[in-house]
Amino acid sequence: EIVMTQSPATLSVSPGERATLSCRASQSVSSNLAWYQQKPGQAPRLLIYGASTRATGIPARFSGSGSGTEFTLTISSLQSEDFAVYYCQQYNNWPKLTFGGGTKVEIK
């Protein structure tokens, strides 16, 4: 099983600031990495796939980078609606899909 490790567990950021979230895979997943956003009481929403491609309707302030085992999600200027939990997911080892433990982005 490919283990996905996200850091930090919690990130405190002020509105308008930049947020950088990390995701590490226990072995290479190539670029088969997705990011999801989940707000309290809601289902996850796909933000990024292929490590760096924004899903339909996702604002340009969200960007993804990385390949192999190290990945980053960057939110360039945090808006109030961006405070949420973010999960990475590898789909390289399909069908054994695995998610990271999540990073909570909270208001500083």
Add this chain to the structure above:
Amino acid sequence: EVQLVESGGGLVKPGGSLRLSCAASGFTFSSYSMNWVRQAPGKGLEWVSSISSSSSYIYYADSVKGRFTISRDNAKNSLYLQMNSLRAEDTAVYYCARDQSKPGAPFDYWGQGTLVTVSS
């Protein structure tokens, strides 16, 4: 508009059974692989099971293999999860989710989830 609506959750005793349903609309259901993903209270996401568009390929997480059965009815645009021999650790919100474009792709649409509580 793509919609996925889960139902069938509830309170069940350990060892009991439950059948979840997911009603799909707004897209050609028979063209997409579908999945179940669960989230224990306050915890992260865990993939549970996947089924291909024609039910030719079915996969399970090791944690549920032998106890859960995924199925679909393309004529009814519905996805199912039969859960048997339920354990306390199966307590979670269960989401159905659509593969983005092909089997093994990320999940581009999710339902709102249905809560399963396993407790005596």
